[in-house]
Amino acid sequence: MTARIRVWYAKSLSYAARLQLVNSILMSITNYWCQAVILPKKVIRQMNAICRSFLWSGSTESRTLGISARKKCALKIRDLESRNVATVGKVAWHISILHESLWVKWIHEVYTKDKMTARIRVWYAKNLSYAARLQLVNSILMSITNYWCQAVILPKKVIRQMNAICRSFLWSGSTESRTLGISARKKCALKIRDLESRNVATVGKVAWHISILHESLWVKWIHEMNTLAYSITKVYNDIRGGGNRVRWNHFVWSMLTIPRSRFIAWLAFNNRLKIKHRLKRTRTIDYDTCPICELESETVNHIFFQCRFSQECVAYLKERYETNNKIETLEDTLKRNQMGRHKRKQFEAILCNLIYAIWSARNEAAWSHKVPMVKLVVDNVIDISEIKFKIRLQLLSLELHDRCCFGPDHYILG
Structure with a gap:
């Protein structure tokens, strides 16, 4: 990085x-x-x-x-932490759901059967009594199966193989000899768990969680997700939770605005622009006079739209679009006007681009001591915005054409 x-x-x-x-x-x-x-x-x-x-x-x-x-x-x-949990969750989902996958079969084989036999090969060289072997079966070999018993209903063939391994080790100390099985009553007397019953009981707890604990995030995900697919994005959004919605979301992040305008507008609405009022509070500078009008303290509300320069820009823009909306603060840009839907969206996108243009004019006045002409600034904003509108319209027409030709499931733009 x-x-x-x-x-x-x-x-x-x-x-x-x-x-x-x-x-x-x-x-x-x-x-x-x-x-x-x-x-x-x-x-x-x-x-x-x-x-x-x-x-x-x-x-x-x-x-x-x-x-x-x-x-x-x-x-x-x-959010990297939430994304990390969501993506690793997909691996766990593959292990618990996709039993036909070769990788999943290998996981089941390596971490159940082979793990048990590997432990037994280590113990085989030792001269262990029946009591010692019984203790190892109950404490070690049975614990190896705990995770998989809680995750999935194991195939009966796998359960038979694991029972055979435990039985052979108990009576002969190895995994190769063939001995008779132990009845359920005798298993209970020896305190050996019956794997099939244990498997059903532990998976039953998972089913109980799904049916009862509706407030659990994992259970909500189970209810909403289809067992045939796993969406990292959906799980990520569930982990993150729904944030508080703000009024200016659609105004700032509209597809008709320019990316640089979106970011500056986002900073303005969050009061994160490096204006002189903030810099003076941190003692970075000694004065906070507006570099354009040089009359009042420079704040976000002053720049948008109480400064003489920004007021003239808004007045000229309203004259071009023949509207009488009152725009004196950033919040006023979010008010609905009497225009039609498409014209209103275009006017809002131009306002968002105008925020960036005013901020650029402020920087030019602060560093070069030059204030651009209002007419040039607004005309440039309108020209750039209209180019963006035409490009967006062409992309939408291509999308509609592609949908008509290939159907809704095959189109270029998402």
Whole structure:
């Protein structure tokens, strides 16, 4: 992960570009190990720190504050700990469900029959009494079968083989001799578990959990999941749980907006932009005057949309779209207007792109001491947005055409 970041660090990447690299490249690097083992929490914390540092600073060395689970979900960044549990769960599902798989058959053979015979080969060289062998059968050999007895109903052939192994070891000390079986009554007297009855009883507890403990997350997953398929995404979402929905979700993450605009708008709604008011509170700077109007303290509410420059941008945009919506704060952008559905979505996407344009104009004023013209800023936002609308419309037309030609199950765009 750090080797990839060193290559990217020399390039000037925006927040949106870094977010895309985190989700597509850095997260994919962890996929193999997340499927193989339960990762230590220390390793997960280190990987989260690497991704977090690269997202906010572009390197792996800076120390930045963590992102809450809700905000991670909003940025579509995977929670590695939950993802790890969900992917390893698929391995357990394969072992318990797909009995015809060659790999699963090998697991059953290696970790039941072969494990028992391996233990017996170690003990065979020792001169053990009947009592010692009985103790080993009850304490060691029977415990080897505990996991599989709780997981699945074992085939009768497997149970017969395991009974034969235990019986041979008890009476002869090896696994090769053939001795007569022990009746259920005599097994009970020797306190040897009857594997078939034990298997039914332990699996019955699983069935009881499914039918009674409806509040358990695992039981909810059992009820919702089909036994013929396992969805890592669905299990991951069940583990994560449903977060608190926010009003601006569809406004910020609309498919009609530009990725860089989405990220800046998300930062604005979460009050995470590096405005002067925040920097002054941390004593990074001594003054917090707005670099555009140079009249008031620079806050999120002032930039969007109480500053003279942003008010003029909104006024010109409303004039172009012939609307009288009152837009003075970020929350005002979420209010429904009297436009039609499609025109309203386009206007909301332009507003989201305008947030990015105003922030870019603010940065230009802060660093270059130049304030761009309102007309040029708004016209550029509208032109870029209309290009995005046309591209989106072409993609939708291709999708509809493909559905008509090949049916709903075979189309290009998901």
